[in-house]
Amino acid sequence: MSAKDAARYYGLTFDRKGWAVCPFHQDKHPSMSFRGGRFRCWACNASGDSID
Numbered sequence: 462m463s464a465k466d467a468a469r470y471y472g473l474t475f476d477r478k479g480w481a482v483c484p485f486h487q488d489k490h491p492s493m494s495f496r497g498g499r500f501r502c503w504a505c506n507a508s509g510d511s512i513d
């Protein structure tokens with residue numbers, strides 16, 4: 462399972478560019494990007510993979 466699949470499983474939604482609203486801070490606009498099976502929030506610096 463990729464990080465993106467895991468995020469989708471937990472109810473995150475993605476915009477057209479594949480960015481998601483971050484569940485780790487009060488995010489109003491998608492700040493979280495997914496690449497290479499890992500996620501990274503550019504607003505609160507959260508990062509990890511589907512296991513995290």
Ligand SMILES: [Zn+2]
Pocket residue numbers: 483484485486488492502503504505506507
């Ligand atoms: Zn965040």
